[in-house]
Structures are given as C-alpha cells and as structure tokens.
Amino acid sequence: MTDSTAQPDLWPAPTAPGAVEATVTVPGSKSVTNRALVLAAHSTEPGWVRRPLRSRDTVLMADALRTMGVQIDETVNPSGGEAWRIIPAGLHGPATIDVGNAGTVMRFLPPVAALADGEVRFVGDARAYERPLHGVIGALRKLGARIDDEGRGSLPLTVHGAGSLSGGSVEVDASASSQFVSALLLSAPRFNKGLELRHTGGALPSVPHIRMTVDMLRIAGAKVDAPQDGGTRNVWRVAPSALLGRDLTVDPDLSNAGPFLAAALITGGRVTIPGWPRRTTQAGDALPGIFTRMGGSYELTDRGLTLTGGGRINGITIDLHEVGELAPVIAAVAALAEEPSELSGIAHLRLHETDRLAALAAELNGLGGDVTETEDGLRIRPRPLHGGVFHTYEDHRLATAAAVLGLAVKDVLVENVATTAKTLPDFPQLWTAMLDEAAGDGPASVGPGRG
Structure with missing residues (x-):
C-alpha cells in the first residue's frame, strides 16, 4: 500500500x-446559486442571493459575470450568513472567462456572452476541453450568434457578442447534457423573439435540473411554457420579457x-x-x-x-x-x-x-x-x-x-x-x-x- x-x-x-x-x-446548492447569478445578471434591477454556495464553481461563475460588467458585492451578516448583492449592468467585452471544469459555467455563459457587446473568450481546465458544448454552440448560431470554435463543438471558443440576439425557434439534441437546455432557457427572456426550444435526441438526462431552471425563471418574472406543466413534450417556450431583481435564499x-x-x-x-x-x-x-x-x-x-x-x-x-x-x-x-x-x-x-x-x-x-x-x-x-x-x-x-x-x-x-x-x-x-x-x-x- x-x-x-x-x-x-x-x-x-x-x-x-x-x-x-x-x-x-x-x-x-451550487445549481441554485449559479442559476440565480445568471438570472440576476439579466435582471433590470438589483437583487440578492443569500446563503450562496461559495465554492470553486460558484466563484468562477461570479468572477465571469464581473468580467462582463456585472457588479457583485459580497457581505457577511453574522446572524444571517453570507449574501451577494447583484447589480446588473450593460454586458460587455472584451473579456476572457475561465470556466475551470464547471459545466454550469461553460454552458450557461456562452448565451450570456452572445448578449454582450464585444468579444468574450472562454478557456478552462484540460478536462473542460473534452466536455461537449455542441448543443449550446449550434443552437446559438441558429439563433443568430457568431461563435468561433474551429469546428470542435467544445472549448476553447470565442463568442462575438453583438449586444442582442434574435432568438426564435431552435432544435437541440440535449441527450448528452440537460445543461444545454438550461443554458438557453436562462438567457431566453433577453432574446428579441424569446425562444422556442425543442429537444430532438434520445432520453433527456437530469430532468429535475431543467425543472429547477423553469421554476427559477418564473420566480424572476419570466413567462415559460414547459412540459412539466402539461405542455408539448420536449418543447419549452420562453417569452421575451424583463426579469425582476429578487431576494433569493439558497437551499x-x-x-x-x-x-x-x-x-x-x-x-x-x-x-x-x-x-x-x-x-x-x-x-x-x-x-x-x-x-x-x-x-x-x-x-x-x-x-x-x-x-x-x-x-x-x-x-x-x-x-x-x-x-x-x-x-x-x-x-x-x-x-x-x-x-x-x-x-x-x-x-x-x-x-x-x-x-x-x-x-x-x-x-x-x-x-x-x-x-x-x-x-x-x-x-x-x-x-x-x-x-x-x-x-x-x-x-x-x-x-x-x-x-x-x-x-x-x-x-x-x-x-x-x-x-x-x-x-x-x-x-x-x-x-x-x-x-x-x-x-x-x-x-x-x-x-x-x-x-
């Protein structure tokens, strides 16, 4: 031994x-913390995330959003724990984002970068370059984004943000990761035409995480039609709308x-x-x-x-x-x-x-x-x-x-x-x-x- x-x-x-x-x-929860950060960054007014997880994945997410112009102020209340105040701002580049090996960061943020004004480069750990991103990349291109990945369907890549994204209808094979769906849904209220997303592949993994995304979108004020509510199977629709700043406590x-x-x-x-x-x-x-x-x-x-x-x-x-x-x-x-x-x-x-x-x-x-x-x-x-x-x-x-x-x-x-x-x-x-x-x-x- x-x-x-x-x-x-x-x-x-x-x-x-x-x-x-x-x-x-x-x-x-990491999953709740990182979704909350993205939604707060898209909101029209400041919000709070209380008792967030402070870990490598969530710090990478917070630092990435700061790099694109979002203000995140961290405070500690001895009786109530840590709280992060998120103050949205105009998303912008140029920026370089280190995703580490965090699936939520590498998949949730390219749609955010597509809404930024300027170039955003994504890099990460060696293993991150082996993990699939093709579902997010392909969908964003169909929705009007310009992305350079040299045909890899993975990191490293550069998103050339234009300040807005057309949106509309898109098909995605998310059988490799439910995060492909969540990534697009989280930014969909900011798309000019909203989003109609249809999953076209095999069995969809980790469905509870998609339900979490839908629930959190609704808490932020988005209008979402989802299969979990008896809607069309494997189809999600998000209307374009302003998101509201919320005071959210993480379970x-x-x-x-x-x-x-x-x-x-x-x-x-x-x-x-x-x-x-x-x-x-x-x-x-x-x-x-x-x-x-x-x-x-x-x-x-x-x-x-x-x-x-x-x-x-x-x-x-x-x-x-x-x-x-x-x-x-x-x-x-x-x-x-x-x-x-x-x-x-x-x-x-x-x-x-x-x-x-x-x-x-x-x-x-x-x-x-x-x-x-x-x-x-x-x-x-x-x-x-x-x-x-x-x-x-x-x-x-x-x-x-x-x-x-x-x-x-x-x-x-x-x-x-x-x-x-x-x-x-x-x-x-x-x-x-x-x-x-x-x-x-x-x-x-x-x-x-x-x-």
Whole structure:
C-alpha cells in the first residue's frame, strides 16, 4: 500500500468508530446559486442571493459575470450568513472567462456572452476541453450568434457578442447534457423573439435540473411554457420579457448531503440535515427514498431531514437517469451492501468531470470490488474490500464516494481530496468533525466554520 507520508496529496479516509450520530449543516446548492447569478445578471434591477454556495464553481461563475460588467458585492451578516448583492449592468467585452471544469459555467455563459457587446473568450481546465458544448454552440448560431470554435463543438471558443440576439425557434439534441437546455432557457427572456426550444435526441438526462431552471425563471418574472406543466413534450417556450431583481435564499445542496446520509446508513447511525426543503427540484431530494430502499428510514420535520440506518445495507436495482449525479455515492454504498446492485440510465456520466462509470469501476475494483460497466451503468457485486489508493480524477463526487467507502474499509487513501472544493468547501473538516463526535458521548453539530 502507498505510504501517505510520501504522497501528501493522499488523504487517509477515516474509519467510523461506531454508529454516527450527527447534525450536519450542508452548504448551499451550487445549481441554485449559479442559476440565480445568471438570472440576476439579466435582471433590470438589483437583487440578492443569500446563503450562496461559495465554492470553486460558484466563484468562477461570479468572477465571469464581473468580467462582463456585472457588479457583485459580497457581505457577511453574522446572524444571517453570507449574501451577494447583484447589480446588473450593460454586458460587455472584451473579456476572457475561465470556466475551470464547471459545466454550469461553460454552458450557461456562452448565451450570456452572445448578449454582450464585444468579444468574450472562454478557456478552462484540460478536462473542460473534452466536455461537449455542441448543443449550446449550434443552437446559438441558429439563433443568430457568431461563435468561433474551429469546428470542435467544445472549448476553447470565442463568442462575438453583438449586444442582442434574435432568438426564435431552435432544435437541440440535449441527450448528452440537460445543461444545454438550461443554458438557453436562462438567457431566453433577453432574446428579441424569446425562444422556442425543442429537444430532438434520445432520453433527456437530469430532468429535475431543467425543472429547477423553469421554476427559477418564473420566480424572476419570466413567462415559460414547459412540459412539466402539461405542455408539448420536449418543447419549452420562453417569452421575451424583463426579469425582476429578487431576494433569493439558497437551499442546502441536497446532493452534497449524500455522503453524510450514507454515513448513517452504513454505520447504523442517525444523521440530520437541517433546512431540508419540503418542496424542491434538486436531484438530491431522491436520496432519502433511495437510501430507504437500501435499508434505512427517514423522517422530515421542521428540524430537517433525519436518516437512520437499519443495521443492514440492501442491494438495489435502480434507473438513475434523472438523478445521475447521485450515482457515485450510491455506488459506494452498494459496494458495501449484502446483495448485488445494478445502476442504469447513466451513460451520460461518461461525459461529466471525468468518465464516472469507468472511474468508479476501476477504483472500486482496485480495492477488491467486483464492478462491471454496462452499456448505461454499473453492475456491482459486493466483495470484501481492502485499503489502497482511490484515484479521484479531479472529480469531487469521486472523492466523497471514496470517503464513504473509508467508513467501513480501513486504509483507504483518497487522492486529491481538495477537489471537493468544487462544490463542497471544507469537506474533510466536515467529515472528520462528524466522525470525531461519533467516538464521543453525544451527537455532533457540524457545519461550515464548526468542528
């Protein structure tokens, strides 16, 4: 086994000392924060985003909007948390935007740049250049934008903003990413003719994220006709309109709650996530039901959502097409179950921060597991696991999945756990604080700035 002292980028994932009993305050949703920033930038008056997630992806989004002229003032209220005041301005270039490896930034902002006055250049991490953008690029061209990508359908690229965009009707194959749809919808109220968007490809992944986009557009004052309301299947219509500045408070990131809820399931303990909304379009809202099928139980009260482990982990056969971002943590739990599992409907995960299906299979098998890739998912047969290095491929959800495995498997060394800062800042501290209390006499209360 690799010596962690010789490789400082390896984090020893702590093993649970017993049943976890904790309350964990999870930071705000990345998906909501970045959508809120884009909508506020398009508004006709200032707005507030309260309790935003401050992570690599959201800072990249905020910095990119500032580069195009939007004013974002950050304040901290000791009693109410952080708040960002967004003051819209005329979008302009020239600008160079670093998207990192953030799908929301690389896909949501080219339509914004098309509405700017001037040239906007998009660059990013090496992996970002491999991720598909053809749906957004092709649609914007049909709607009147001028984009130079040298035929790649990916980064790097330059948008030659003309200060406005005609808009109108367009067809998009969004089977590679639902973000193609959300990207166009978020800027559609600013298009001269609005937008009629028709998805023409195969099964549309991550539909809850599109529902989130529609809901947030309506909160900002947009008029949207969407399939979720009984409209035409795979067709969205957005009328041209002025967006209003809003005061929005960001809910906790429910997908990032997954590893902590998994800790309760795996250790037979109990974990509470305060602030769990009773109504939400976040993909993570599926976790309580999934983990109940895998042997837990949950209760949603005014205090939050509490998941309790039942002392046994069941295997699961499940289609995760609409909530694919949950697959890594579910795969980690399934590797510790008492029966086989099959996760399907997630072929699109091969195009995420890394090829998540290949990565999960390789890393779980490297610890002694028996995982096989299928055409659209993973087949997981539980085996006794052993310690070793779990490579994360600069993917935050691979890193948190490795931490989940470490609860029950000694000597798991997580490569580059710092990649969790993409959406979950201070994850190692949150994780160890939760487990430190499990070794003590009472329940932990863990959150940013605590422990």
